[in-house]
Amino acid sequence: MADITIEFPDGKKKQFDAEATTKDVAQSIAISLAKKAVAGKLDGKLIDLNAPLKHDGKIEIVTKDSEDGLAVLRQSVALLTKVALKESFPSIQFGEEVGDENGFYVDTDKEDGQVSVDSLPAISDKVQAFINQKLAIKHVRLSKADALKKLEGTSYEAKLVEDSDEEEFPFYEIDGVSVLASGVSFANTGDIKFFRLLSVAGAYFEGKSSNPMLQRIYGTAFYKQADLDADLQARQEAREHDHRVIGNDLDLFFVDPKVGAGLPYWMPNGATIRRTIERYIIDKEVADGYKHVYTPVLANLDLYKTSGHWAHYREDMFPPMDMGDGEMLELRPMNCPSHIQIYNHHIRSYRELPLRIAELGMMHRYEKSGALSGLQRVREMTLNDGHTFVALDQVQDEFKKILRLIMDVYKDFNINDYSFRLSYRDPENTEKYFDDDEMWNRSQTMLKGAMDDLGLDYYEAEGEAAFYGPKLDIQTKTALGNDETMSTIQLDFMLPDRFDLKYVGADGEDHRPVMIHRGIVGTMERFIAYLTEIYKGAFPTWLAPKQVKIIPVSDDKHGEYAESLSKQLLAAGVRAEVDHRGEKMNYLIRDAQTHKIPYTLVVGDQEVADKAVSVRKYGEQDSQSMSADNFETEILKDIANYSNN
DSSP, rough: OOEEEEETTTTTTEEEETOBBBBHHHHOHHHHHHHHHHEEEEETTEEEEBBOOOEEEEEEEEETTSHHOOOOOOOOHHHHHHHHHHOTTTTTTEEEEEEEETEEEEEEEOOOOOOOGGGGGHHHHHHHHHHHTTTTOOOEEEHHHHHHHHTOOOOOHHHHHOOOOOOOEEEEOOOOOOOOSSSSOBBGGGGGGGEEEEEEEEEGGGGTTTTTTEEEEEEEEESSSHHHHHHHHHHHHHHHHHHHHHHHHOOOOOTTTTTTOOOOOOOOHHHHHHHHHHHHHHHHHHHHTEEEEEOEEEEEHHHHHTTHHHHHGGGGGGGOOEEEOOEEEEEEEHHHHHHHHHHHHSOBGGGGGEEHHHHHHHHEEEOOOGBTTTTTTTSSEEEEEEEEEEEEGGHHHHHHHHHHHHHHHHHTTTOEEEEEEEEEEOOOOTSSSOOOOHHHHHHHHHHHHHHHTTTTEEEETTTSSSSTEEEEEEEEOOSSEEEEEEEEEEEHHHHHHHTTEEOOOOTSEEEOOOOEEEEEEEEEHHHHHOOOOHHTTTTTTTOOOOOOOEEESSHHHHHHHHHHHHHHHHHTOOOOOOOSSOOOOOHHHHHHHHOOOOOEEEEHHHHHHEEEEEEEETSSSEEEEHHHHHHHHHHHHHHHHHTTT
């Protein structure tokens, strides 16, 4: 039998028997390496540890302490989970299964009801039993024809095979049950150590909303118990901060796939938070010289062809709507072309510049179903958008003014952990950017000069610019420590040119303005998701949907006084309500704390007699007695300073 030539990462080559496996290659290097090996990579493609190499190529030994090694472990647990499910529910259907850096999941479908979270302990016990028995995991690869024959009657997996460009498909047999796999696996169940099945959730087959909804079972696995414990702790921390969980608990918003994935419904509590932020932003911008406008969410497709969005952004735009008379309307993906129409509606003079236009503008993005997530990734969003039209010599001053406004807003929201990123085009890949080297060099120099003048620290990132110009991105830390772009300021010499924007200068001649795009807090959806997670739902008083809960000791005796307090506070602009449920006092106080209401007022005989209130702040155990008027003064002060005590 002919030998094969295997090349190692250091460039050295060695010949092996054609039936040699990755394990054989590892053993030829060191016994210790073979013990740590879990799979191989031949020419960059993962292969089973005991699979024949078959042909020449470059090899990597995948060990337990690598990302690929962790993925192999998780893929193996995913396979055991499929076998356990198949034994428990013989008629169950499988969709995709994935093992990666986040854990693993298995998509399932059952005619008699989906797998519930209550079933996970029993499934886990089966998986653990397989591990304890140290069963062989038999591996076979089938041609597409044989794979389809084997999968006859399994519509989802058969479609995955049918749509694949692969020529062979792996099947693994455990305890007499054979299942299709999407990746490589261990050779023995005993090699699996520590795992946990985590949760279930709905997921469209192949991530397409036009496909059936399957039940996705999530899990994770590690080689060490300490790593599993740390991961579970991190997941618990993430859940406590998860705006989707908090949003449900506090009744802020919901998304119903039956009426539209990625289209959030704002409940009264969430709408109150959003309205408060919108009013704040508008007042802040108007005071800073912005003219607020309303523009349509639909526009002629030609507008976005002129702007370049159709050429550069088409995949993220919804399909155009044919109106039947040659007119094609498009849901707008950006607001800038709309604000350009506002600018162009009149002849502009240099005396009007800088001209600042702002809008809470609704936009639409064609996000795939699998990418949607609560309020963070949606298909309809409202951007705190603004565009300033300036003369060339006004660019740096206006840039600084915008940045000062953003930092002032951050202070009011108590956002302190942020950094500045100057985002340039990639000089090695200029094709996806507006083709004007002089413009890029000039505008990038302007941004850098403005930041240097302000004396602010920043870092530079090539390849992060918008297609029409460089930008300053303000990166904030999420509740879990991840970087996220909150605000942006972008210079644009391209759109003024494409739309032939002009202003009449002091010399009486036409001149081309520069356009500055800016978003202070991004979209309302993502910003509120960010705040919800940062605050863990305990919104500061000025943002809280319910600021005061008033609890009468006896609704019959003290309810009237409680209502008078509520009316007094409402008249002063405080969001207050009375709890008339008549439940036990401790339950009502605990319920107010659970819903993270900033102030709970208890009123009984003494409070009625003294025109007073017993005040308990959220998160505190002790109460304080004060007059009703003094409490009103205190909470109004709390609201006025944006709860930055």
